[in-house]
Amino acid sequence: MPLRSDWSGDRCPIARSLDVVGDPWALLVLRQALQGARRYEDFRRSLSVADNVLSRRLAHLVEAGLLRREPYRDGGRTRQEYRLTEAGAELLPVLNALAQWGERHRPHADPAVHMDVVHTACGAVTAGPDRCTACGAELAAGDVTWRKSWAGDTALVGV
């Protein structure tokens, strides 16, 4: 009797996806990874997440193939950083769709607070999660900027 259901073998692809990313922390970690977070501390600080939760989440996402561990040199030591895999980066449409839905249906208390999905090449705000509604180009992680009214724009990083 597991704590949580296992949908990894479900016939519905939505259920199989949710088995991996049907958890707020998983998607928030991926959101940060798309915005350039790589190191444990990057994630911890930007997400205010408890350490045990973060290390478990990272391990799960690595095991699921959405992130990959890469060693890097920190002075005399070898540490690990977490980079998006292609599978991880291709969750961008899911995150964009959530962002666009949230902007529309869960507005912030302060009406000046917004985040737009911008197609970097043409500079237009797009309402489509995977394709620019202005110029029609397909949107991969490297082509998108999240424009935030409360902070600098963030150009997303691909694999």
Add this chain to the structure above:
Amino acid sequence: MPLRSDWSGDRCPIARSLDVVGDPWALLVLRQALQGARRYEDFRRSLSVADNVLSRRLAHLVEAGLLRREPYRDGGRTRQEYRLTEAGAELLPVLNALAQWGERHRPHADPAVHMDVVHTACGAVTAGPDRCTACGAELAAGDVTWRKSWAGDTALVGV
């Protein structure tokens, strides 16, 4: 010290969305609602979900405005059914994106098991979550059919 973080006031719209739907059961309930489930028993049977979990989820989704309770006559009794609101139906791009990602990155053990997102009007399989990649039409819930290799197609219902 809540059990789970509260992102309802977060500046990032992704976090605000996840505050409502960042939970596998919430999205699975909405998936069933799009496929026509309305009554408690519909959800319970199709999701194999525990009763306490289902009743709490339904109550949360009603409170969040993604579902709405409507009375209906069942013989001599008045019962409640759960219908999608516009906000709930507009999560379709999120579910489509998850379905398309799952088809690509979490294939079923049996390679014959697939689910495609079909634009009902033109009959084409679309790779876009919110817009038909074949004819370019925007996809609302009433325009989409989920074609399942293991069962009949399901035409989704709008509000």
Add this chain to the structure above:
DNA sequence: ACGGCTGGCTTCTCTGGAGCAAGCCAGATG
């Protein structure tokens, strides 16, 4: 050389939701 700092974790306690099973209530049905 020694104490403190930093990054990346692991371990501890506490609490409440998930999974499961059982119970409950009202109307229909036999």
Add this chain to the structure above:
DNA sequence: CATCTGGCTTGCTCCAGAGAAGCCAGCCGT
């Protein structure tokens, strides 16, 4: 009158999240 059915609620156990503390390795200032 008894059973069935739909729509829940209640009780149990167990584990994941929240939060705080601890730990280890290397650099850093004195």
